[in-house]
Amino acid sequence: MGEGKGSTLVHLLVVVLSLVAFGFAIAAERRRSIGTIVKYDSSNATYCVYNSDVATGYGVGAFLFLLSSESLLMGVTKCMCFGRPLAPGGNRAWSIIYFVSSWVTFLIAEACLVAGATKNAYHTKYRGMIYAQNFSCETLRKGVFIAGAVFVVATMILNVYYYMYFTKATATQSAHKTNRASSTVGMAGYA
Secondary structure (H helix, E strand, C coil): CCCCCCCCHHHHHHHHHHHHHHHHHHHHHCCCCCCEEECCCCCCEEEECCCCCCHHHHHHHHHHHHHHHHHHHHHCCHHHCCCCCCCCCHHHHHHHHHHHHHHHHHHHHHHHHHHHHHHHHHHCHHHHEECCCCCCCCCCCCCCCHHHHHHHHHHHHHHHHHHHHHHHHHHHHHHHHHHHHHCCCCCCCCC
C-alpha cells in the first residue's frame, strides 16, 4: 500500500455497495405501484387495486446497501472522531469537507429511499371503498427513487474522495512522527 493511498479493497467495496444501491433505486423507480379504479358490479362503490409491491423491496434494498457502504467506510476511518488525529494542512481540510458533504448527501439519499418505500407500501397494502364520482388512485410521485439514486451516486463519489484525503492526512501524520523519532542529534547528556 502506497503512502496516503488507502486500501483498494475499501475503495472497491464502497463503490460496489453504492452501485448496487443505485441499481436497486433505479429498479424501484421502474416498478412503482400503479393503481387502477375498480367498481363493484352490485353497488356503486369504487376502490383502488394496486399492482405488485416490488418497488418497496427494491427501495429497502437500496437503503440497506447504502447504509452498509457508509457503515463500512465510517468503521474503517473510525468516523474521523476516534483514532489518530489528522495532520494539519490541506488534506485534513478536504477530508473534513468531504466527510460533512458525504453525510449530508447520505442522509438525503436515505430519506428519499425510505420515504419512497413507505409511500409505495402504503398505497399497495391499503384499499378503501369510496362512493365518489371523481376519484383517482394515489400513487408515489415519479422521481422519488430517482432523487435517492442521484444522491446515492453523490454519496459514493464524496465517500471515495473522503477516504482518499483521510488516508493522506493520516499518512502525513505518521510520516512526521517517524521523522521526529529518527533524529540523529541527541539533546540529552549522559547521566
